[in-house]
Amino acid sequence: MENxxxxxxxxxxxxxxxxxxxxxNLANGSCVLTIGETVILATSSASKQAKEGIDFLPLTVDVxxxxxxxxxxxxxxxxxxxxxxxxxxxxxxxxxxxxxxLFPKSYHNxxxxxxxxMSSDEENPYDALGIIGSSLSLSISDIPYTDPxxxxxxxxxxxxxxxxxxxxxxxxxxxNLTVAGTEDAIMMVESGSEFVSESVLLEALKLAQEVxxxxxxxxxxxxNEVGKQKWEIDEENDSLDELxxxxxxxxxxxxxxxxxxxxxxxxxxxxxHELRETIANExxxxxxxxxxxxxxxxxxxxxxxxxxxxxxxRPDGREFDEIRDLSSEVRYLPRVHGSGIxxxxxxxxxxxxxxxxxxxxxKLDGFNPIKEKHxxxxxxxxxxxxxxxxxxxxxxxxxxxxxxxxRAISPVLPSVEDFPYTIRSVSEALSSNGSTSMxxxxxxxxxxxxxxxxxxxxxxxxxxxxxxGDNDKYVVLTDIQGAEDHIGDMDFKVAGTKxxxxxxxxxxxxxxxxFEIMEVALEKAxxxxxxxxxxxxxxxxxxxxELSKYAPKMTTINVPQDKIGAVIGSGGSVIKGLQQEFDASxxxxxxxxxxxxxxxxxxxxxxxxxxKSIIKDVEVxxxxxxxxxxxxxxxxxxxxxxxKQGLIHISEISTERVEDVESVLKSGDIAKVKxxxxxxxxxxxxxxxxxxxxxxxxxxxxxxxxxxxxxxxxSAKRKGSRKQxxxx
Numbered sequence: 083m084e085n086x087x088x089x090x091x092x093x094x095x096x097x098x099x100x101x102x103x104x105x106x107n108l109a110n111g112s113c114v115l116t117i118g119e120t121v122i123l124a125t126s127s128a129s130k131q132a133k134e135g136i137d138f139l140p141l142t143v144d145v146x147x148x149x150x151x152x153x154x155x156x157x158x159x160x161x162x163x164x165x166x167x168x169x170x171x172x173x174x175x176x177x178x179x180x181x182x183x184l185f186p187k188s189y190h191n192x193x194x195x196x197x198x199x200m201s202s203d204e205e206n207p208y209d210a211l212g213i214i215g216s217s218l219s220l221s222i223s224d225i226p227y228t229d230p231x232x233x234x235x236x237x238x239x240x241x242x243x244x245x246x247x248x249x250x251x252x253x254x255x256x257x258n259l260t261v262a263g264t265e266d267a268i269m270m271v272e273s274g275s276e277f278v279s280e281s282v283l284l285e286a287l288k289l290a291q292e293v294x295x296x297x298x299x300x301x302x303x304x305x306n307e308v309g310k311q312k313w314e315i316d317e318e319n320d321s322l323d324e325l326x327x328x329x330x331x332x333x334x335x336x337x338x339x340x341x342x343x344x345x346x347x348x349x350x351x352x353x354x355h356e357l358r359e360t361i362a363n364e365x366x367x368x369x370x371x372x373x374x375x376x377x378x379x380x381x382x383x384x385x386x387x388x389x390x391x392x393x394x395x396r397p398d399g400r401e402f403d404e405i406r407d408l409s410s411e412v413r414y415l416p417r418v419h420g421s422g423i424x425x426x427x428x429x430x431x432x433x434x435x436x437x438x439x440x441x442x443x444x445k446l447d448g449f450n451p452i453k454e455k456h457x458x459x460x461x462x463x464x465x466x467x468x469x470x471x472x473x474x475x476x477x478x479x480x481x482x483x484x485x486x487x488x489r490a491i492s493p494v495l496p497s498v499e500d501f502p503y504t505i506r507s508v509s510e511a512l513s514s515n516g517s518t519s520m521x522x523x524x525x526x527x528x529x530x531x532x533x534x535x536x537x538x539x540x541x542x543x544x545x546x547x548x549x550x551g552d553n554d555k556y557v558v559l560t561d562i563q564g565a566e567d568h569i570g571d572m573d574f575k576v577a578g579t580k581x582x583x584x585x586x587x588x589x590x591x592x593x594x595x596x597f598e599i600m601e602v603a604l605e606k607a608x609x610x611x612x613x614x615x616x617x618x619x620x621x622x623x624x625x626x627x628e629l630s631k632y633a634p635k636m637t638t639i640n641v642p643q644d645k646i647g648a649v650i651g652s653g654g655s656v657i658k659g660l661q662q663e664f665d666a667s668x669x670x671x672x673x674x675x676x677x678x679x680x681x682x683x684x685x686x687x688x689x690x691x692x693x694k695s696i697i698k699d700v701e702v703x704x705x706x707x708x709x710x711x712x713x714x715x716x717x718x719x720x721x722x723x724x725x726k727q728g729l730i731h732i733s734e735i736s737t738e739r740v741e742d743v744e745s746v747l748k749s750g751d752i753a754k755v756k757x758x759x760x761x762x763x764x765x766x767x768x769x770x771x772x773x774x775x776x777x778x779x780x781x782x783x784x785x786x787x788x789x790x791x792x793x794x795x796x797s798a799k800r801k802g803s804r805k806q807x808x809x810x
Contacts, residue, residue, distance in 0.1 A: 087308055091300045093234070093293065094245035096206075098214075102222065102308055111223025111310070115215045117246075119203035121151075124215025128193040128225045130313070137376055139185050142194045143178045145170040145212060147448060151202045157447060169448045171481045173197070173209045176233075177216045180262035180269035183591050184229040189315055193225065202449045205248045210235050213262050218301050224310040229593075231269055232297025233262040236286040238278065243289050249451050259283070259586070261290035265298040267593040268600075274489035277582030280604040284597060325369050325377045333361060334381070341385045344399040347428050347515045347564065348469065354382075383569040390559070390566075391551045397565045398427075405544075405561045405610055410524070410621045412532035419633045420533020420626075424525035424618075427563060428515035433525035435533040437633045438504045439667035439679030456498055459488035459507045461522055467511040483519040484509070487543075490523045490577035490585035491530070494537040501536060502636045502677045516563035517545035523577045523585075528618060533633070534626040541584060542614040543577035546603045550592060558603050560610050571595075576607035580615060634667075635686045637678045645697040646674055648725045656696065656724040664689050696723045700766055702757050708768060710751045718747045720755060720768060728766030730755060737774050 089100040099116040106112035109125040133140055147170050149156040149163060156163050166174070177195060185193075197212040213233035220227040237247035238257035252258055259273040268291055273283070340353045362374050389395040400406070406427030415421040420435035443454040461484035465472030487509065495505070507529065509522035520543030527540045547562035547570040559566055567573055571592045577585040588600075641649055649670060650657050657668050666689050667679035676693060680686040695706075700722070708720035708728070717731040730753070735746050747753065759767040 087304075089300070089304055091297070093297070096246065098211075098297075100218070100304065102304070109219070109223075110225050111219035111221070113215055113218050113222070114200075115211050115218075117211060118206045119201055120199075120206040120208055120211065121201040122208055122211055122215055123196075123198040123200055124212070124219040125196050125198075126193070126216070126219040126223050126225055127196075128191050128223075130191070132190040132315075133192055135372065136190050139182060139189060140192045141178065141182055141185070142192075143174045143197075143216070144194070145173045145177075145197045145199070147199050151199050152204070152449065167446075167448045168481060168485065169450060171478050172485055173212050175478055175482045176209055176260060176262070176270070176272060177213050179589050180213065180231050180233070181216060181220070181227075183269065183593075184227065184231070184264070186226055186315060189226055191225075195219070199449065204449060204451055205250070206246075207235065207249060207252070208449070209233075209260060210246065210262075214297060214301075218304065221301055221305045222309045224313055226312050226315050228312065229264055230298050230301040230305070231262050231264050232294030232301070233260065234290050234293045234297070235260050236290050238275075238282065238286070243286055245289070245293055253452070257282075257286060259286050259290065261287060261294065263291050263294040263298075264593060265295050265302075267590070268294075268588070268595055269590050269593075271586055271588035273583075273586035274492070275583055275585070276493045277579060277584065279582050280601075280608060283583060283586065283604065284601060287600065288597065322373055322377050322380075325365065325373060326381060328365065329361060329377060329381060332364075333357065334385075337381060338385055338389075341382065341389055341397065342395050346398075350397075350565075351469075386565060386569050387549055387551075390549045390557055391555060394557070396559070398563060400561075402557055403560045403606060403609070405613060406563070408614065408617045410528055410618060412528050412622050417632055419630045420529045420531070420535070422525045422528025422532055422622075423512075424521050424528060426517070426521055426524075426561065426614075428513055429518055429521050429563075430512045431518060431521040431525040432510045432512055433522065433529040434508050434510075435526075435529045435535070436506045436508075437533060437535075437629065437636075438506065439634060439636065439669065440498060440502055440504055440677050441667045441669040441679070442504045444504075456504045457488065457492055457495055457507070458505070459491065459509070459522075459526060460484050461487060461509045461511070461519070463511045463514070463518065467514040467518075483522065486519050486575065486585055486587055487522040487526055487577075490543060491526055491537075491541050493584045494527075494539055494541055494579065495530075496536050496538075502638050503535075503634075505530070505533075505535060514564070516567050517543075517561070517575070519543070519587075520545050520575055520577060524614060524618060528622060531622045531625045534629040536625045539579040539581065540615060540618050541577055541579055542611050542618060543575060543585070544607050544610040544614065546572070546574040546576065546607050546610075548572035548574070548595070548599065548603070556599060558599065558606055560606050572599075572603075574600075574603050574607070576604065576611065578608075578611055580612065634679045634681060635683050637680075637686045637690060639676050639678070639690055639693065641670070641674045641676055641693065641697045643672075643674045646670060646672075648696050649676065649693060651725055659724050660689060660692055664692075692724070696725050700726060700728075700757055700760055702760060704757045705773070706755055706757075706768075708753055708755045710747050710749055710753060713743055713747065713749055715743065718743055720753065722755070722757075722766070722768070726766065728755070728757065728768040730768045730770060734758070734767070734769035734771045737771050 085103040087102045091098045101114040106125050109127050111126040113124050115122050155161055195216045199208050210233040217230045221230045235246050236259040237244045237255035239255050256276040257278050262270040409425045412422045414423050418434045419437045422433050424431050443456045444458050446453050461480050507526045511518045523543035530537050545562050547559035547566045550556045550571050573589045575587040661668055664685050669677045678689050706722040708722045710718050710720050712719040717729050719727050721727050732740055732743055755768040756772045758769045
């Protein structure tokens with residue numbers, strides 16, 4: 083334990099405490115990071131031998147949220163942590179994205195980063211802490227990684243930017259911006275915001291990078307003191323230069339022609355496939371098939387970049403600021419509550435919206451104090467969307483794209499008070515050639531309006547790209563397609579309304595992206611967003627006035643707080659009984675607000691009337707349809723509401739003498755009764771006889787009245803006859 087080292091760095095008034103050398107010392111690199119009482123363990127491990135036959139970095143990032151960190155037991159039968167939560171999966175992506183581009187290109191060893199959340203104070207989020215810990219564990223390890231990154235979160239409260247807000251502050255913040263960067267360059271941005279302007283975003287990014295620069299210097303100081311000697315790895319393989327030269331000599335013009343053709347994705351793929359087969363057959367005896375494929379990819383990438391930088395030719399012939407052809411429609415699916423299709427070029431997304439009662443909200447069991455969600459967006463990417471067979475699965479990419487669209491749309495949704503529904507929005511990628519995540523935002527916005535969800539304004543998204551060259555030369559591309567994303571240096575996704583940005587995601591593949599480039603990209607993205615919003619407005623300009631006839635009917639009523647117990651009943655018996663009887667969802671909060679979900683208005687009215695009868699004070703003279711629940715020798719107990727019973731004494735069952743209660747009433751019978759007495763203790767006396775007597779009296783009154791009218795009629799007839807006789 084003599085080699086234990088402790089370090090501290092003040093960030094925005096909070097101390098970042100770092101401990102190295104005490105735990106997990108068999109990992110290549112490990113460290114424990116603490117802010118407040120939130121503690122994470124970050125470890126990095128790697129195999130010493132490169133993985134053969136690959137030309138990429140096999141990096142895995144795992145985040146483990148330990149239930150004991152909150153002093154809780156895991157849910158489920160086994161009481162053991164299961165698959166990662168959505169939040170943990172998103173943090174995995176936040177860690178992977180800025181670190182992956184900073185490894186040497188020739189490094190192909192299996193590498194794993196594990197973040198274990200050991201303690202959480204439910205005040206300080208751990209996402210930025212996880213990025214810092216991952217970077218530090220790699221930096222002090224012997225793994226060949228030498229370019230550390232810092233990370234922080236920027237919030238916006240009362241028009242003031244704050245660094246690393248707490249969970250509680252994030253709830254009221256108009257901005258939740260996570261930024262990771264090296265000492266001199268931003269590497270990754272992830273943001274959700276409430277209509278924040280592009281200028282405010284730039285200020286937030288600059289503040290974040292100042293903080294990140296401070297963190298990177300801190301990591302470098304620690305590394306200089308305790309860092310291990312890095313492994314030596316082979317430089318990038320130049321053995322393919324001869325093969326590339328031969329391909330260029332024979333087929334470069336063919337490759338250039340395909341690159342510059344205005345063919346669609348499928349047509350280009352077919353031409354590339356045919357050319358690849360020709361080249362593979364020619365060089366099969368001299369070179370390995372994998373080397374031929376790698377060389378062709380490298381040449382193709384180089385030629386696409388050259389065409390963009392030096393000839394201003396995009397793969398599909400568009401101008402740099404030009405959006406692909408747009409089309410959209412709503413109400414595509416007849417039985418769903420709302421649907422929309424959005425098509426941009428060859429990228430097409432179908433979105434379906436389902437409305438459900440508030441009780442169906444998604445329950446959350448993470449470290450964030452928010453424990454349920456009433457808006458859920460899911461993203462699916464089936465293999466047919468790229469014209470290939472493959473596994474049907476929900477991976478980290480699907481979770482990340484779904485979360486990005488969810489962040490983009492959430493600011494325009496109505497409150498549950500104004501629209502008491504749980505909303506699920508599902509985006510299905512039907513075909514993909516770049517930026518399905520941003521097309522998901524557009525299709526979801528269309529489907530929500532079709533479903534009648536009163537969103538404050540539609541939301542659109544666009545993906546921007548970047549190609550950099552020598553001498554600070556660069557081009558910013560609007561609405562990138564798949565090929566441009568694959569060979570480009572930046573994927574910059576921006577979503578928002580006409581009022582401002584609601585979501586932002588940026589990944590950088592090279593170092594040195596300047597704020598000038600980001601400012602240009604944000605401005606071009608804004609122009610494109612406005613154009614897309616105008617198109618969407620021509621398809622549907624406002625939310626439908628009526629919900630689908632297949633959507634549940636939601637009704638909200640309020641009950642006095644002292645009556646909440648009566649509505650719930652002992653052990654929930656009353657509210658469960660109502661739900662079962664009417665096939666309804668009923669949710670009541672501590673303030674007495676009752677939200678009722680049914681299949682139609684008629685059933686909703688019945689539930690409302692049933693609840694009103696429960697909370698109404700029973701008064702003498704009230705009449706009920708009572709259900710007999712218990713027979714006694716002196717009378718019968720009957721239920722007048724799910725929470726109230728009264729006694730029908732044997733003397734009040736009939737106008738005639740009753741010797742045996744069961745000769746007239748049986749358990750389960752429904753009888754119309756009148757309340758004849760309410761005692762202070764709450765006991766209630768009911769009577770059937772009182773109503774029978776009233777009915778008899780009414781009947782007698784009618785008979786008496788009828789007889790009187792008959793007498794008067796006969797008398798008038800006699801008088802008329804006498805007058806007639808006298809006249810004659």
